[in-house]
Amino acid sequence: MSLTANLSKVPQFKEIVAAIAPKKKDFKTASGKNPFSxxxxxxxxxxxxxxxxxxxxxxxxxxxxxxRIAQIINLEMSFKELVAYNGLKKLQKFTGDNSLEDKYYSTIQKDIDTFIKGEQSLNNEVCVTALKLANLERYSRANILAGVSETDIFDIQRKDTLTNELNGLMNTFEEKFIGSGFIKTDSKVVFNPHFGIASLLVDGADADILVDDVLYDFKVVKDVGYKSADVLQLTGYFLLNKLLKEIEINYGVSESLPFDDIEFSKICLYKARFGECEYFDFKDINEQDIRAALIRLAEYFLNNPDKTVKYTMLKAHPGYDLEEYDDALRSIVDSN
Incomplete structure (x- = not known):
């Protein structure tokens, strides 16, 4: 199950994460306004x-x-590294049209490169490319194998309305987010950060973006209220990263497994329609409470193993020793 599914369907898992999740009153805003107000x-x-x-x-x-962030930090972006690319491969496989990658890959990569490397301003062409990528990503993540056509993905409907909204959102992003200095030319940025073994245990969890020591979640919502599901998800990422560090570094298990070597203590919800950043720093929480939640999470994974996830993990990483992983979790639990 995904992180979201665990939080919504498994009371024990949700309770562990909720134990350290910040409440509405704990957040602050970059603008100084009352959060979620x-x-x-x-x-x-x-x-x-x-x-x-x-x-x-x-x-x-x-x-x-x-x-836009990649443009600022001068970072090349490969279409193959985007979740949307998985959607293109999936579409090609299940439509049986083996020409799709040849037909669309180079064009999409060129559009990405032209915007980032050319330091161009936002335009409708880039917006349409982003919409195509969004369609591909949605298809990649959906439990749909058949019934989707090339036209469904690449023929963007209601184009004028959608591009107008995107232009408005990006103009606000430029003024409120970029203009506030949250991104610097030397910022350490990780797109879709994931958390190695810990991510695999919740079916491959990945967040939106990490900038320096802040994990951001971009929300294009039309209401301003506090949503516990959003906060629990970000808190879940924080705990998964803590668990990863314990397993990978302290116990030296599966160091060859790919993961993003990241550290962060702050989480932030960026509300794109309002240009507001709502943030919380886990340094404001008692370290003993965080440690207790981490131990409970390790115990949960140790005693409630998802056999399907473990099998998938072993199949993808044949050099991985499941017994070593269990020993590492057991060591964390016994450290209490």
């Missing part, structure tokens, strides 16, 4: 008539924001 000003009104377009806009905005 009606003090926020709507800078990009919601104009979408088709409900399904909301998630499409959210994912497309994520891509455009990443492109």
């Amino acid at each position: 009606k003090e926020y000003e709507t800078l990009v009104p919601y104009t979408l008539e088709n409900p399904s377009d909301a998630s499409l806009i959210g994912t497309a905005f994520d891509y455009l924001a990443r492109f």
